[in-house]
Amino acid sequence: MDRSYFNYLDMPFNCYIKYIYLFLLLVCECIGINHISAQTAIGVKWGYTDNYINADLSNREYTHLENLGGYSLGIIYKKTITNIFALKAELGLIQKNYRVERSESYTGIYENYHNSYFQLPLTGQIDIFKRPKFSIALNGGAYCAYWVYAKVNGVTPNVFDTSNQLVADGQGTQNFYLTSYSEKYNFNKFKDNRFEFGLQTGGTLQYSINEKHSFFLEYNYYQSFSDIQKKYMVNQKSRINQTFLLSAGFLLRFNKKINTNE
Amino acid sequence: MNKLLFFIICIVFVLYVLFFSSCQKNELEISISPTNSTELFEAFWNKMNTNYVYWDIDTTNWDKIYSDYKPAFAKLDIRQINDKNQAIQYFREMTKGLIDCHYNITFGDSLIPNYIIFPALEKKLKAVNFHQRFNYYGIDRMYLDEGYKIGTSYSNPNNPITVLYGTINNRILFFSCTGFALYERYISSTTNPVQRTMQLFFEQLLNLPIDIQGIIIDVRGNQGGDLADLNFFVGHFIDSPLHFGFTQTKSNNGRLDYTPWIKAYVNPEPTGKRIDLPIVILADMYTASLAEAALMAFKVFPKCTFIGEKTWGATGPLVKEDVYSAGQFKINGFLNVTTASCKFKYLDGKVYEGQGFSPDISVLFNQTEIFRGKDSQLERAIEVIH
Numbered sequence: 001m002d003r004s005y006f007n008y009l010d011m012p013f014n015c016y017i018k019y020i021y022l023f024l025l026l027v028c029e030c031i032g033i034n035h036i037s038a039q040t041a042i043g044v045k046w047g048y049t050d051n052y053i054n055a056d057l058s059n060r061e062y063t064h065l066e067n068l069g070g071y072s073l074g075i076i077y078k079k080t081i082t083n084i085f086a087l088k089a090e091l092g093l094i095q096k097n098y099r100v101e102r103s104e105s106y107t108g109i110y111e112n113y114h115n116s117y118f119q120l121p122l123t124g125q126i127d128i129f130k131r132p133k134f135s136i137a138l139n140g141g142a143y144c145a146y147w148v149y150a151k152v153n154g155v156t157p158n159v160f161d162t163s164n165q166l167v168a169d170g171q172g173t174q175n176f177y178l179t180s181y182s183e184k185y186n187f188n189k190f191k192d193n194r195f196e197f198g199l200q201t202g203g204t205l206q207y208s209i210n211e212k213h214s215f216f217l218e219y220n221y222y223q224s225f226s227d228i229q230k231k232y233m234v235n236q237k238s239r240i241n242q243t244f245l246l247s248a249g250f251l252l253r254f255n256k257k258i259n260t261n262e
Numbered sequence: 263m264n265k266l267l268f269f270i271i272c273i274v275f276v277l278y279v280l281f282f283s284s285c286q287k288n289e290l291e292i293s294i295s296p297t298n299s300t301e302l303f304e305a306f307w308n309k310m311n312t313n314y315v316y317w318d319i320d321t322t323n324w325d326k327i328y329s330d331y332k333p334a335f336a337k338l339d340i341r342q343i344n345d346k347n348q349a350i351q352y353f354r355e356m357t358k359g360l361i362d363c364h365y366n367i368t369f370g371d372s373l374i375p376n377y378i379i380f381p382a383l384e385k386k387l388k389a390v391n392f393h394q395r396f397n398y399y400g401i402d403r404m405y406l407d408e409g410y411k412i413g414t415s416y417s418n419p420n421n422p423i424t425v426l427y428g429t430i431n432n433r434i435l436f437f438s439c440t441g442f443a444l445y446e447r448y449i450s451s452t453t454n455p456v457q458r459t460m461q462l463f464f465e466q467l468l469n470l471p472i473d474i475q476g477i478i479i480d481v482r483g484n485q486g487g488d489l490a491d492l493n494f495f496v497g498h499f500i501d502s503p504l505h506f507g508f509t510q511t512k513s514n515n516g517r518l519d520y521t522p523w524i525k526a527y528v529n530p531e532p533t534g535k536r537i538d539l540p541i542v543i544l545a546d547m548y549t550a551s552l553a554e555a556a557l558m559a560f561k562v563f564p565k566c567t568f569i570g571e572k573t574w575g576a577t578g579p580l581v582k583e584d585v586y587s588a589g590q591f592k593i594n595g596f597l598n599v600t601t602a603s604c605k606f607k608y609l610d611g612k613v614y615e616g617q618g619f620s621p622d623i624s625v626l627f628n629q630t631e632i633f634r635g636k637d638s639q640l641e642r643a644i645e646v647i648h
Contacts, residue, residue: 055514056515057514057515059312059515059587060514060515060587061583061584061587062584063587100513100514106584106585111513111521152522154521156511156521156524157585157586158509158524158525158526158527159489159509159526159579159581159585159603159604160492160506160507160509160526160527160528160555160579160606161503161525161526161527161529162489162490162492162493162529163493163529164445164490164493164494166449170449170450170451170452171449172445172446172449172490174489174490176585179524179525181521181522181524183522188518190518191516191518191519229516232516232517232518233311233324233325233516233517234311234324234325234328234329235307235308235311235328236516237515
């Protein structure tokens, strides 16, 4: 086996990539691909996230969960393994926000949770359609993330900010003023699970301007397998992030061809 | 063929990730109409877990309660009278350490009707300085100048309210009330004695005679009442919103899920007028709930002194459960739980729930002097203003 191939693996991120790379080499052998294009690319991407928290609020009256948008920014390290297969590692900041909203007579009351994570997905990418300048690929892989920052804002009825109103002869009513708030969320070490891991999948449209430069548009779905809470009480129900990410980015390629039959 | 297999594996992976969530069972099951003792226990335990607002400061180990009492309830047949009594005994043991001083459970027809568990009262009964609740308005009339007004309203027979207003030596304005449903009585279309007394007191506040040197407000024995009275009563002493603390409630089903703290205000009444005179508040160990809130609001005034005993310590407000999905709840036919809907934190950053608010000048209840017609707490208040 070509010694230079191991030199590539001595680069950053290679701890995980080494094993996946070896596994993929095995896969390549199985499916009869013996020309490996060890092409490396780096890039950046920006995106818009739409996150849903899978939790149960059915016991809370006039209350439901909603998706909430956010932003994502990341750097990409991509290694092309075969003509149709590549590995990607991305390090980035991603928001996994959600909203708790109330309805009917409590319409207007809500709470937005803005949760920012450092996330590292490791992705395999397989081209399902390929032309010289244009390709479509499917992505799949795993990710881990660390919850670095949280902010909460919302509107709530204030029990100690009210007005009394005479509505009929001898009848009064009390109106609660709505109070808005916006503040940094202080993590609770007993409750908050700041580590997250899960699987991801998606698709990529890529356009190559020339041999070195390309743009891409990507759609990814991240399914967490970990609860955002630690197990701290009996009868605890899970809260799981499910995140969609639509992103656009730019890749810069560095070419090197390798023949695995050497 | 191998490539086809590889594609199939990719597609299966994608579908697995996309549909993972639909495989999860994630429902919080709370039966509010239990049919047996285990369901009753589960319903109570879960509602307490989600609705009780003091879990972050309460030392009760609620998980241990679950492991200890779930098997005990499983052995009960709640159709049998002995087991009904045993269930009530278990509820008493489970809740005895809760710090919420509003907390009480009343039982319905499916257990022992009209039975009540009141942990705070059981603790107070064992306190060193415990005394029976005393209505001071009888003795305090002796201190008032001629022309004082007293009015009692029985429009709610379970909660008659007596208000007393007058002057002491024509230099001190005095007002006392035994409960808070003043706004309801004040706006009533039916003329009532409380209404007339309140009108006179507020007129006097608006047009304070030059000789008046201070005001004494007596909320001893006042166990609170309607939230509307905070603005209605304290709002007559201010002309702009008065920030006197913060409230926090539950934000989700987790035991430690809380909203941020938000500011608590008393808002002025349309005829509210800023009162700069010295104010003395008289309160005792029975001063609770809204009466404590009013006391703490007055304590923000720069010239306010609190004389008497440490208060009851039920500082969290009560509202309907659906406002915050927290606080009081019921399990149909079995029990009703009264518990605070929010935590209250005073301006000094302390939560006084379960502890009570301490007086600036401690003057304990003295039964011997009371029997002699002497109110030592009121006399101390008069000294402070003079």
